[in-house]
Structure formats: structure tokens, C-alpha cells
Amino acid sequence: MDSTRRADRDGPARCGGDVDAIIDLARGVQHWRTSYAMGVRDIELRYKRSLLGPFWISASLVASILALSYLFSSIFKQEFLVYTTWLSSGLVVWTLLQTMVGEACGALVEHGPYLQNVPMPLSVIALRVAIRNGVVFLHNFVAVAIVMVLMGAKLYWTVVMVVPGAALVLFFGFCLTLAIGPACARFRDIPQVVTSMMQILFFVTPIIWMPHQAARPALTDSNPLYHLIELVRAPMLGHFPSELNWTVSLVVCAGMAVLALISVSLTRKRVALWL
16 A cells, blocks of 8 residues: 555656656757857857967867877878878767767766756756867868868768768767766766776777777677767768668667656756755
8 A cells, every 4th residue: 555655656756757857858959049159158268369269179189190190000000091081080079979978977067056046957058068069070070171181082972971970979969968967966976987988988999990900899889989980980981871880879879868868857856956
């Protein structure tokens, strides 16, 4: 009897939490202009009075690509141009993923004053993170593409497929912010764990090395980050992402979206107390 009453009490609470999560997402979509303005403003403030602005990140990325290509092309016995195009097309996506993961961990803490004083939807914050990283990715993509062309690499028409691929990667980052942001606000050790994991994943994901060089195919086939990266890297190299790349990426994004809904429904009313 007691268990039945408890279930009756918990059922409406869970239902209410699910409704709150859906409302939060709907309000975030409704106020996308606010997220866009905040994201662009972040870029402007970060590089205020800077000569190159966001292209400083691009310049640093290009310098890293050239240095790593010079070193690892000889180690892996690859032609310099072939290896440079492979590394640059992969590293530009990895930079996007790594930055979004890092910012997802600290997004709610960063917006603590807002959440404690204004009824701001969590989805507005997540969309802000996705938009500002999308702007930086656009700068990096343009810079890397120009360098590749200047070095003699071909720019294939398949590059138009970068748009849906990058959009799905940004959607993954949006959902990730909602999924782990509240947990990182509650447990401040989680960002350190995530940072360490990303450092390890960089070396086990085919970015500085190519898939055919792996002795264990599981490092690619079962690595969701590899499939997300391929959505952008393959079109830059003149190929279409494989059906497996799209399938795994869509499943991962769908799973992250479910986790985001669960996380928001369970934590929406408690986040302000954790900040």
C-alpha cells in the first residue's frame, strides 16, 4: 500500500520534471536570438582591440598543424601534403569537440549569477555555447581551407557536406551541455576527470594517425568521436561520410538528447542552489 502511494507521488513529480525539461527546451528555441547575441558578444569581448580577432585561434591552429605535419609525416612515412590535409581536416573538428566538451562542463557555473537572479532556461545557455563555438569553427575552417589550397591541395565539391556534419556536431555539443552541465555544477571534480579523458581520447582517435595504421579496428569502429569527426573530415578530403559514420553519429546524438532531457528534468529546480 505504501509503495503504491509512493509511486503515485513520484509519478506526477517525474511527469512534471519531464514537462519542465520540454518547456525549458522550447523556451531556449524561442529565445535563440538571445543566445546568438550572447554568443557573438562573447567572441567580440574576448578579442576586443585585437588585430586578428578570432583568427588568432585559427593562426595558432594552423601553426600547430604545420609543426605536427612536419614531425609526424616523417614518422609515419607519409607524403607531407597528404598528411597535412588529413591532420588539418581532423584537427579542426577535434578542436571544436574539445572546446565544446570543456565549456559544457563549466557552462552553468559560468552563468551562475544569471541563474541565481533570472529565470533563464538552461537551453539558452547551451545554445550560447554551441553558437560561439560554431562561430570559432567557421573561422578555423576558412583558415585551414585556405592553407590547404595554398599548399596545393584540391578543394572538392563534397565540401558542402561539411554543413550538415558540423551542424550535427554542434547539436551534440548543445545536448552535452544540458546533459553534464548540471552534474559538473554539483560535483566540481567532474570537469577535471573529463579533461583527462579528452587528453586520452585524442591519442586513441585517428587524428594524428590514420585508421589503416591501427592494429585494433575497435579504435575506429567503436569510437563515436571518430564518426563525428568523419562527418566533417571526409567531405574536406573529397569523400562522403560512410553510412556507418552517419548511423553511429545520429545514435550518439539521440542518446545525448535523451540524457539532456533527463538531466534537465531532474536538476532544473536545484541548479541555482549548487552555484
